[in-house]
Amino acid sequence: MEHASFVIGSYIVTFASIGAYIWWFLRRAKNLAQNATSEDMPWT
């Protein structure tokens, strides 16, 4: 594949940044949930 570094780089940038963001907000929510009651979490 020509320009492989650019093409694969694009995919990596896309998924790595999305993954990092997901990891961040899931971790954050998990930490917060430790201190929350069932009322605070109406989806459960």
Added chain:
Amino acid sequence: MSINASPHSRWKVIRSIARKDVLVEWNSRVLTNQVAPFALVVMIMFAFALDNEGILQRVAPGLVWLATLFSMLIVVQRSFSVETADGALDALRVAGVSPSGIFYGKSLALMVQLFILQVLLMSVALVLYNVEISVMGVVEAIVTMVAATCGLAFVGTLYGGLAAGARGRETLLPLLLLPVVAPVLIGATRATEAAFETAGTDVSEGWPWIGLLGVFAVVFGAVGSVAFGPLIDE
């Protein structure tokens, strides 16, 4: 019942708030003693950075409006810091003054200040950047200044109201305001290029851009009066 029921009293509100702002400014001389010198320094710094008379002449219109935008940030912040220092804005609201009246009043005052600043900067550009201008060009430049200043004043008052108040908010003003005024920067610069007949531009080419400035001013003049209320209500 609101104390601003009739158009007559609404105009009175607008006029008195505008008058108050202009008087405060006149007494403090911030515009003349601080903002205008700042704008001049910016214009001079451009010359240092760009270091080429031909280029300066070519980009003079853009530089004038950039200097205006940067100075506007200071003027807008000043316009609101005066209010929030003593809670004057809140007092006005509590007294039942309509937010749209406050909006138009402050916009009017801002318009006057920005116009004065603009006249100064344009004149300086003619001197510093070696620009020549025809009579038609002067007319066009003045109309451009009026149209652009209206739009800038409306948007500045709107976002200034949002960014006013609590500490740490004023720094947000540039980030919020500058993207919004991009159409004014584009339109005013192109119209001024036509007025200065930069790089062979004909004076007549500026009028469509003035049209854009007019649209911008009308849109934000209308929307601003509605949006201002929620933004300053705390």
Added chain:
Amino acid sequence: MTHTASTGTVATRRLGLLSIALLALTVILGLFVSDEDVIQGSTVRIMYVHVPTIWVAYMAFAFTAVCSAIYLSGKNRSLAWDRVGGASAEIGVLFVAISLVTGSLWGRITWGTYWVWDARLTSTAFLFITYVGYLAVRRLGGTQRQRAKRSAVLALLAVLEIPLVHFSVRLWRSLHQEASVANRGTDVELDGLMLFTLFLGLVAFTVLYVWMMLHRQRGIALEDALADKGLDVAIEQRRAESVVN
């Protein structure tokens, strides 16, 4: 505690799995199976992530505007509209950023430069900055109702201002001949498997966006609920503990 300590539910788990499957398929097709473009060669593969991400960004911001309008339209609207709108905008900002980067990488090969001042790119950069400002305003503090009102007004102002900016930029760029150079190769004609992969990518990223939005807005709901209870101190302690571990 009788509840799970997370923002997940059965529904989001299923949605998440679907999303992963669709994305994996998109990557496989996009990166390996589908053909190269006649003109663009292998750089067309970048389109399979670039186009869906900007599409999701537009969708996310449009949704934020809708939520803002709903929130402002009546008295005592639920703050959920604010949380969902805020979550959506956050995701939108991320996706615009990704789109700008991938577009820039694509441009480096196709046009020879990382950036070109054409109307579309410039407007997209503006979109990004505008919503970064929106997110900053959300962090100004105050009550949740204040945040909601401010953000909602700002989002609706953005709906107004962005077309104005876009129109101005278009007008501006139409003055310059160089704009046509940038337009060459931007609109690619795809067919067959390539077109399918593109649509698959759109669907896959949309499902991902929905999943992310559900989780993030629940996360924001937790932040708001706990902020009300003033448990920020406890959270910091817990975070410090987990770092030590």
